[in-house]
Amino acid sequence: MSDTHSGISRRRLVQQSLALAGASLLPARSWPETRPAVRTRAIPSTGEAMPIVGLGTWITFNVGNDATLLNESAAVMAAFFEAGGRMIDSSPMYGSSQDTLGFGLDTLGSSTPVFSADKVWTSNANNGAGQIEHSQQRWGVPRFDLLQVHNLVAWEPHLRLLRQMKAAGEVRYIGITTSESRRHAEFENVMHGQPLDFIQVSYNIINRDIEDRILPLAMDKGIAVIANRPFQQKQLIHRFEGKPLPAWASEFEAENWAQFLLKYVISHPAITCTIPATTRVDHVRENLACATGPLPDANQRERMAAYVRSL
Amino acid sequence: MDAWFSYRLSDFILFSERVYWRLFDQVNTLAGALLPVLIALGCLMLVGVWSRHRTVQTATAFLLAALWISSAFLFLWHYYAPVNWAARYAVPFFLLEASLIALMSLTRQLTRPLMRNDPRLWLGFSLLAYALAIHPLTSLLFGRTFDSAEIVGLSPDATAIATLGILLITARPLALWLLLPIPLAVCMLSALTLYSLGTPEAWILVIVLLVILVALLTPKLNLHDGNDAVIANARDW
Numbered sequence: 001m002s003d004t005h006s007g008i009s010r011r012r013l014v015q016q017s018l019a020l021a022g023a024s025l026l027p028a029r030s031w032p033e034t035r036p037a038v039r040t041r042a043i044p045s046t047g048e049a050m051p052i053v054g055l056g057t058w059i060t061f062n063v064g065n066d067a068t069l070l071n072e073s074a075a076v077m078a079a080f081f082e083a084g085g086r087m088i089d090s091s092p093m094y095g096s097s098q099d100t101l102g103f104g105l106d107t108l109g110s111s112t113p114v115f116s117a118d119k120v121w122t123s124n125a126n127n128g129a130g131q132i133e134h135s136q137q138r139w140g141v142p143r144f145d146l147l148q149v150h151n152l153v154a155w156e157p158h159l160r161l162l163r164q165m166k167a168a169g170e171v172r173y174i175g176i177t178t179s180e181s182r183r184h185a186e187f188e189n190v191m192h193g194q195p196l197d198f199i200q201v202s203y204n205i206i207n208r209d210i211e212d213r214i215l216p217l218a219m220d221k222g223i224a225v226i227a228n229r230p231f232q233q234k235q236l237i238h239r240f241e242g243k244p245l246p247a248w249a250s251e252f253e254a255e256n257w258a259q260f261l262l263k264y265v266i267s268h269p270a271i272t273c274t275i276p277a278t279t280r281v282d283h284v285r286e287n288l289a290c291a292t293g294p295l296p297d298a299n300q301r302e303r304m305a306a307y308v309r310s311l
Numbered sequence: 312m313d314a315w316f317s318y319r320l321s322d323f324i325l326f327s328e329r330v331y332w333r334l335f336d337q338v339n340t341l342a343g344a345l346l347p348v349l350i351a352l353g354c355l356m357l358v359g360v361w362s363r364h365r366t367v368q369t370a371t372a373f374l375l376a377a378l379w380i381s382s383a384f385l386f387l388w389h390y391y392a393p394v395n396w397a398a399r400y401a402v403p404f405f406l407l408e409a410s411l412i413a414l415m416s417l418t419r420q421l422t423r424p425l426m427r428n429d430p431r432l433w434l435g436f437s438l439l440a441y442a443l444a445i446h447p448l449t450s451l452l453f454g455r456t457f458d459s460a461e462i463v464g465l466s467p468d469a470t471a472i473a474t475l476g477i478l479l480i481t482a483r484p485l486a487l488w489l490l491l492p493i494p495l496a497v498c499m500l501s502a503l504t505l506y507s508l509g510t511p512e513a514w515i516l517v518i519v520l521l522v523i524l525v526a527l528l529t530p531k532l533n534l535h536d537g538n539d540a541v542i543a544n545a546r547d548w
Contacts, residue, residue, distance in 0.1 A: 058325065059325055059326060059327055060327070062325050062326045062327075062330065062394050063326075063330055063394070064326075064330065064334065064337075064390060064391075064393035064394040065337070065389075065390065065393055066330070066333055066334075066337060068333075069330065069333065093325070094325055095325045095326060095393065095394045095395060095396065096393045096394055099393075279327075279329075
């Protein structure tokens with residue numbers, strides 16, 4: 001990673017100096033030797049195995065120059081890698097999240113098994129390449145594993161750029177994202193007409209729009225699927241906490257509502273990885289634990305959705 | 312542009328409530344020993360707005376302008392912009408407000424006669440006193456520590472509320488309409504932000520906006536009536 005630091009941002013330097021006093025001094029370690037076996041799904045375009053639970057950064061990693069919160073974020077990343085996670089997703093739209101990731105990767109050492117997923121998000125087609133380069137500097141990575149066109153903003157020129165970058169070996173996978181169901185028709189059109197490795201969509205036990213068309217289309221076209229907002233920004237946790245977890249949740253080892261909700265998402269066969277965001281180490285461990293136990297089958301999934309509807 | 316219209320306000324609130332309040336913690340820490348000085352300067356403004364002495368009036372206005380500048384750079388630019396990219400676009404408006412305050416002071420547009428029975432005067436005084444003395448304590452009221460208190464000159468909301476109060480007390484019509492929009496916009500945007508974050512403090516700013524509305528709808532007093540009600544008249548100077 002050291003060859004990427006020549007372009008280090010001023011904010012990163014500020015963050016590092018701010019965090020120095022309170023640094024948790026997480027030692028650099030050899031992650032692959034300590035990581036537990038977690039359930040993986042193959043990325044259809046290459047067959048590469050991807051742990052089915054990743055880490056989102058929307059809101060949670062946007063902590064600015066706050067040394068305390070930067071160190072907390074690095075601790076979350078450490079726990080994530082220790083528990084077997086790989087994919088971390090961010091965007092230039094997410095405030096300082098990319099800088100926080102860069103800080104965390106610096107703190108944890110260069111051998112982290114991170115699968116770096118980021119986005120291009122600018123309505124000016126000419127700014128795409130510069131934005132991606134800036135994002136790489138903020139992460140401190142020589143190249144991204146996955147680049148996605150964020151919310152279909154200027155998707156045609158950006159996808160052209162991403163295809164060129166992929167052909168040149170500057171990115172491994174490319175894709176598109178949306179978090180809005182009203183754009184699903186356009187999203188489907190892009191899936192039909194463009195060669196994509198990944199799509200990223202919002203999916204949870206309440207928001208199941210994509211089950212009818214997008215997920216079957218992804219399976220049909222051999223496109224990996226990242227599911228964001230599995231807890232709908234904590235709203236589902238708050239909505240169901242205090243409600244009884246059904247006794248049959250133990251059949252697939254869901255010990256609490258978070259695991260119940262997450263297991264619903266990752267048990268869909270089209271989902272390659274979900275990316276719950278959190279600021280807490282115990283929550284990231286709890287999320288990754290979902291990737292080591294049994295998952296509900298199709299009948300149990302229907303039962304889960306019906307139960308949630310009944311609450 | 313269609314893509315922009317597809318976003319909701321909550322899509323632009325990309326930070327948590329905890330992060331938001333810690334920004335004030337950080338800027339107060341940065342201010343450090345200057346914090347009592349800022350509070351003292353705020354209290355000086357409270358005294359300054361009553362004065363009819365030209366120098367004191369000008370000094371009070373320039374002090375207020377300086378507090379807009381300090382709030383812009385110390386809070387918006389240094390702490391808020393890294394978590395909310397939109398904040399940096401607010402900085403020029405803060406500088407514009409500071410410049411207009413100075414300009415209006417130099418052109419004697421911030422010298423309204425003070426009438427004892429003028430409701431605007433008392434509404435303005437209440438807002439200013441609230442911004443200086445009570446708004447910082449809301450952090451305690453809502454379960455936080457004083458470390459994240461919102462201080463005039465650091466917090467945009469507190470600075471805007473203080474400015475609205477001062478304008479109600481001192482501004483002649485031209486100054487009022489030139490200087491009101493930016494602090495009103497600050498209060499509105501902050502209310503929307505805090506509402507999106509789910510914090511009850513949003514309602515404080517809604518109340519401030521209602522107070523301003525009431526003040527603006529209050530019929531003007533006839534300055535020729537009841538001369539004995541005049542506390543101080545700028546034309547004496």
